[in-house]
Amino acid sequence: MTNCFERDIENAHRFHGHICHGIVFGVRMARAGLNYLGIDDPLRNRDFLVYVEADRCVADAVSSVTGCSLGKRRLKWMDYGKMAATFIDMNSHEGIRIAVAAKQNAPENGDIVAFWNAIPDEELFKVEAVRVNLKPEDLPGKPLSRVKCERCGESVMDSREILLGGRILCRACANGAYYEKL
Secondary structure (H helix, E strand, O other): OOOOHHHHHHHHHHHHOOOOHHHHHHHHHHHHHHHHHOOOOOOOOOOEEEEEOOOOHHHHHHHHHHOOOOOOOOEEEOOOOOOEEEEEEOOOOEEEEEEEOOOOOOOOOOOHHHHHHOOOHHHHEEEEEEEOOOOHHHOOOOOOOEEEOOOOOOEEEOOOOEEEOOEEEOHHHHHOOOOOOO
């Protein structure tokens, strides 16, 4: 594909609901990651996955450009609170991590899309080659295992259970849940 920046921005805008700095950064980093992996059309290539490091606008932009999603198990979320994403070739486990490192600030009330698009990737991002140890249970496809938590009785897929005191427990029962039962 040639320059598809405008189309990617439009798709990310439609998916996310508005255009902001995170959307522009996410679109740019997604295209940079795809280019590094040699992927012209991400909707036809399913041999890669993406780790995003924040649950913010940037994650929606990366998802809309790459076609990767949590439900398809090709988008992984790491709760680091960073505007960064890692693009991994599932065959080699190698890829590239791209983090926003802009030293500039967009002018207030200016066109942020045009402003950030005019800055080269080398000035906008910190880029480093990486390797990720992908486990079979983290890859797309059907669950590889399923067990029942011995405390709550709910199913736990893909080795997410914890063995504690000789009992198989889900993470919520073993470590405490993010929710409180009423």
